[in-house]
Amino acid sequence: MSDTGIGASVKRKEDQRFLTGRGNYTDDIDRPNQTYAYILRSPMAHARIKGLNIDAAKAAPGVLAVFTGADTAGLGGIPCGWGVNNKDGSPMNEPKHPVLAEGKVRHVGDPVALVVAETYAQAKDAAEAIEMDLEELPAVVNMEKAIAGSGPQVHDDAPSNLCYDWELGDEAEVDGAFKDAAHVVSIDITNNRLVPNAMEPRAAIGEFDKATGEYTLYTTSQNPHVIRLLMGAFVLQLPEHKLRVVAPDVGGGFGSKIYHYAEEAMVTWAAPRVGRPIKWVAERAESFISDAHGRDHITHADLALDKEGKFLGLKVYTKANMGAYLSTFSTCVPTYLHSTLLAGVYTTPKIYSEVKAIFTNTVPVDAYRGAGRPEATYLLERLVSKAAWELGMDQVEIRRKNFIPKDAFPYQTPVALQYDSGDYDATLDKALELADYAGFPARKAEAAKRGKLRGIGFSTYVEACGIAPSAVVGSLGARAGLFESANVRVHPTGSVSIFTGSHSHGQGHETTFAQLVSDTLGIPLENVDIVHGDTNKVAFGMGTYGSRSLAVGGEAIMKALGKVTDKAKKIAAHIMEASEADIEFKDGKFTVSGTDKEMAFGEIALAAYVPHNFPHDQLEPGLEEQAFYDPMNFTFPGGCHICEVEVDPDTGVVEVVNMTAADDVGRVINPMIVEGQIHGGLAQGIGQALLEQCIYDEDGQLVTGSYMDYCMPRADNLPDFKAATTETLCAHNSLGVKGCGEVGAIGSPPSVINAVIDALRERGVTDISMPATPQKVWQALRAAEMPAAAE
Amino acid sequence: MPNVSMTVNGKQVSQEVEGRTLLSAFLREKLDLTGTHIGCDTSQCGACVVHVDGKSVKSCTLLAVQADGASVTTIEGLAQGDDLHPMQAAFRDCHGLQCGFCTPGMVMSAVDLLQHNPDPSDREIREWLEGNICRCTGYHNIVKAVKQAAQSMKGQQAAAAE
Numbered sequence: 001m002s003d004t005g006i007g008a009s010v011k012r013k014e015d016q017r018f019l020t021g022r023g024n025y026t027d028d029i030d031r032p033n034q035t036y037a038y039i040l041r042s043p044m045a046h047a048r049i050k051g052l053n054i055d056a057a058k059a060a061p062g063v064l065a066v067f068t069g070a071d072t073a074g075l076g077g078i079p080c081g082w083g084v085n086n087k088d089g090s091p092m093n094e095p096k097h098p099v100l101a102e103g104k105v106r107h108v109g110d111p112v113a114l115v116v117a118e119t120y121a122q123a124k125d126a127a128e129a130i131e132m133d134l135e136e137l138p139a140v141v142n143m144e145k146a147i148a149g150s151g152p153q154v155h156d157d158a159p160s161n162l163c164y165d166w167e168l169g170d171e172a173e174v175d176g177a178f179k180d181a182a183h184v185v186s187i188d189i190t191n192n193r194l195v196p197n198a199m200e201p202r203a204a205i206g207e208f209d210k211a212t213g214e215y216t217l218y219t220t221s222q223n224p225h226v227i228r229l230l231m232g233a234f235v236l237q238l239p240e241h242k243l244r245v246v247a248p249d250v251g252g253g254f255g256s257k258i259y260h261y262a263e264e265a266m267v268t269w270a271a272p273r274v275g276r277p278i279k280w281v282a283e284r285a286e287s288f289i290s291d292a293h294g295r296d297h298i299t300h301a302d303l304a305l306d307k308e309g310k311f312l313g314l315k316v317y318t319k320a321n322m323g324a325y326l327s328t329f330s331t332c333v334p335t336y337l338h339s340t341l342l343a344g345v346y347t348t349p350k351i352y353s354e355v356k357a358i359f360t361n362t363v364p365v366d367a368y369r370g371a372g373r374p375e376a377t378y379l380l381e382r383l384v385s386k387a388a389w390e391l392g393m394d395q396v397e398i399r400r401k402n403f404i405p406k407d408a409f410p411y412q413t414p415v416a417l418q419y420d421s422g423d424y425d426a427t428l429d430k431a432l433e434l435a436d437y438a439g440f441p442a443r444k445a446e447a448a449k450r451g452k453l454r455g456i457g458f459s460t461y462v463e464a465c466g467i468a469p470s471a472v473v474g475s476l477g478a479r480a481g482l483f484e485s486a487n488v489r490v491h492p493t494g495s496v497s498i499f500t501g502s503h504s505h506g507q508g509h510e511t512t513f514a515q516l517v518s519d520t521l522g523i524p525l526e527n528v529d530i531v532h533g534d535t536n537k538v539a540f541g542m543g544t545y546g547s548r549s550l551a552v553g554g555e556a557i558m559k560a561l562g563k564v565t566d567k568a569k570k571i572a573a574h575i576m577e578a579s580e581a582d583i584e585f586k587d588g589k590f591t592v593s594g595t596d597k598e599m600a601f602g603e604i605a606l607a608a609y610v611p612h613n614f615p616h617d618q619l620e621p622g623l624e625e626q627a628f629y630d631p632m633n634f635t636f637p638g639g640c641h642i643c644e645v646e647v648d649p650d651t652g653v654v655e656v657v658n659m660t661a662a663d664d665v666g667r668v669i670n671p672m673i674v675e676g677q678i679h680g681g682l683a684q685g686i687g688q689a690l691l692e693q694c695i696y697d698e699d700g701q702l703v704t705g706s707y708m709d710y711c712m713p714r715a716d717n718l719p720d721f722k723a724a725t726t727e728t729l730c731a732h733n734s735l736g737v738k739g740c741g742e743v744g745a746i747g748s749p750p751s752v753i754n755a756v757i758d759a760l761r762e763r764g765v766t767d768i769s770m771p772a773t774p775q776k777v778w779q780a781l782r783a784a785e786m787p788a789a790a791e
Numbered sequence: 792m793p794n795v796s797m798t799v800n801g802k803q804v805s806q807e808v809e810g811r812t813l814l815s816a817f818l819r820e821k822l823d824l825t826g827t828h829i830g831c832d833t834s835q836c837g838a839c840v841v842h843v844d845g846k847s848v849k850s851c852t853l854l855a856v857q858a859d860g861a862s863v864t865t866i867e868g869l870a871q872g873d874d875l876h877p878m879q880a881a882f883r884d885c886h887g888l889q890c891g892f893c894t895p896g897m898v899m900s901a902v903d904l905l906q907h908n909p910d911p912s913d914r915e916i917r918e919w920l921e922g923n924i925c926r927c928t929g930y931h932n933i934v935k936a937v938k939q940a941a942q943s944m945k946g947q948q949a950a951a952a953e
Contacts, residue, residue, distance in 0.1 A: 019883060199926050721931050
């Protein structure tokens with residue numbers, strides 16, 4: 001292994017600019033003659049727009065233009081990227097999502113008017129002068145009430161607020177498995193609604209060049225080409241060759257920056273109308289009411305077991321909140337990213353899942369780190385732990401007994417997926433060792449002496465990522481392919497530019513991808529540049545989400561590098577007057593086998609651009625190759641997370657005292673970066689389990705709309721982490737990589753809650769919901785004391 | 792409009808600003824020092840931390856006019872030429888940053904911690920950084936970086952004293 005190749009913890013190339021304040025985020029960009037936009041948003045969750053008087057705003061100082069839904073009504077709606085069918089095969093209900101509200105507003109934060117002025121302060125001041133005549137309508141935020149049929153309708157054309165009623169599996173067949181069961185364990189569970197909260201608020205700059213007729217959008221996106229496609233083709237009807245989308249340095253995404261948002265369309269559309277570039281930057285309060293939220297499932301599940309504790313069947317009934325409109329990937333999250341994961345790491349033979357997707361007067365809900373897979377893992381691992389407690393089994397034993405054995409791969413689950421590789425005993429063993437499971441009883445006894453309740457919780461999980469084979473997702477309703485592209489440009493002096501369709505917003509692609517190149521071509525890391533985030537530079541790309549960058553984007557780079565070395569061998573054979581079959585390439589050198597002839601990679605690169613004696617009918621000049629890679633399957637990282645908590649029974653405060661993660665993410669290219677990704681996921685998982693909760697009141701007002709109300713995990717809320725990896729290789733990509741971005745957030749929440757319940761069990765508490773706040777824990781403890789007090 | 796003058800990263804600057812201009816906006820928009828980031832509107836996130844007269848301050852809590860006459864150091868002024876400050880170097884070495892957005896504020900805050908407490912415990916580091924939110928790293932490597940910086944700065948001071 002070289003010190004910059006595959007497997008090396010290379011320090012990140014991008015850090016120098018970030019550490020010296022020279023990152024280039026969208027808000028850092030100012031375009032010549034730029035104007036500023038402020039977006040007036042609905043203060044009500046549901047209302048009819050009876051009138052909008054914009055005269056005073058138009059006349060306000062510095063104001064250049066004011067636009068409302070009347071101006072943008074001719075544009076296409078914000079599209080949804082995935083169609084899901086109902087049980088009867090009919091398509092889902094897909095109401096229009098207008099760029100600016102038309103006739104009605106449907107959630108607090110729904111954009112009503114766009115004000116463009118010389119300064120941001122002027123735009124904001126002018127927006128206050130807009131008279132919004134809103135007739136408030138009853139709002140619905142609760143999913144049960146929303147589908148009751150008698151209450152408020154979010155969309156007139158979506159009866160009972162139902163987007164779809166979908167199922168996977170044969171319910172009657174699964175019922176059959178329940179007839180033979182010795183035990184049935186049931187659970188009612190809520191997956192709490194979260195706000196992704198990337199630290200960089202969203203921003204967009206729209207620009208139009210009159211001379212060329214070209215539009216440019218600078219935006220905080222995880223996938224600029226997807227935005228170009230969705231906004232260009234569906235909303236603004238702009239052809240791709242006249243629309244450039246640039247996503248420069250992006251300050252975190254976690255899913256929330258995948259989607260095409262109305263603000264991007266607004267500034268792009270308005271730029272030629274104002275005749276100057278228009279910049280919009282979200283204030284954090286605006287992010288809370290306009291960034292897509294995450295999770296928000298309510299589920300009932302039943303698990304059938306035989307008398308030995310083997311799983312016989314699983315039935316899962318889920319209601320998923322879509323919010324007021326369908327965001328880009330919203331519809332596939334509770335279905336194809338959730339129900340297909342319900343086998344988990346277990347051999348459960350029969351599984352049925354029903355999902356009702358429901359509109360409410362809340363911000364749209366979409367994928368957030370893990371997307372569907374944390375929801376599946378949470379309910380499954382809560383259910384498995386509950387089964388162990390009810391049956392009097394050990395938490396480890398019940399899991400091992402039901403694991404898919406390591407010699408059973410490829411393993412076809414009853415819920416559509418075929419896992420290619422894994423070894424769940426290996427990750428469990430590793431985690432047990434790191435967490436010192438054997439020492440837990442002693443630690444618990446010691447904690448008890450201090451008056452603390454100590455508990456340990458498990459989660460053994462698998463997830464599907466590296467999203468995904470186009471053929472598979474296409475057959476399931478995806479309206480796009482999910483391949484990736486890469487271009488390798490070898491310059492005459494041997495340095496290399498890689499153009500990738502993946503997008504880094506914290507993941508360190510500039511380093512990890514460069515390691516692939518350094519390793520393959522045997523050239524120094526500093527001779528490699530990774531270019532991403534600009535549709536005018538990169539041929540095409542589907543972007544970064546679903547832990548797909550390395551498994552799909554990295555594979556595309558490998559494929560293009562393969563084409564480059566093939567071409568380079570031809571050149572080497574020509575120059576060294578040998579047969580192409582005799583050329584070997586190793587450590588950056590081309591040699592003719594059986595001779596001492598050799599040429600360095602840089603010499604071949606130069607020859608490619610100085611082709612004085614090339615046989616031009618057989619060998620083209622230049623050394624640049626393009627590849628598109630579409631995977632054969634999803635990848636399936638998995639592992640075991642063990643959480644140990646101490647609860648103060650007097651205050652209800654839960655402290656995570658040990659957090660262990662052993663994950664199999666396939667081959668690790670940069671261990672330092674992988675560990676960092678796992679840490680970040682764990683923090684978000686612990687945040688969901690203990691701290692974070694997005695709350696709407698009954699009128700649809702967002703109660704947790706700032707960092708004073710929404711509890712983000714701070715440094716003093718979290719422990720040090722113990723993270724380790726084990727390795728089984730992905731069977732269908734050349735690198736053997738599986739993806740690591742989401743594992744922490746997927747695996748950890750049930751381990752935390754199982755630990756809290758384990759701690760509280762001795763006091764008679766058997767259930768606690770996320771987030772397990774001190775108030776909730778304290779109340780559960782007091783409630784459990786009640787019967788005893790009554791006796 | 793009032794005129795404000797201050798020293799920023801060692802340079803004297805003087806500009807007319809609207810009275811309501813925050814120091815964070817002044818640095819970003821008037822001086823083009825975009826390393827200071829704005830991540831919230833309630834002074835919670837800490838992405839905008841700079842040093843005012845040597846102390847760490849959330850620059851969104853201060854009007855530019857309140858910093859009149861002060862000496863301000865931003866993330867751009869921390870390194871000596873190409874040589875990173877030990878805190879910056881430690882963040883790189885320990886992978887204490889991912890997307891980089893919270894990083895300038897995090898680094899400026901951590902530098903001030905070591906001015907108060909040159910040898911902080913993990914707990915002290917975590918409590919000091921409670922006002923800086925990072926969504927990427929889970930803080931584990933940030934804590935590691937601050938400890939490493941404390942060690943290397945102690946080493947530097949010892950070397951200087953010899």
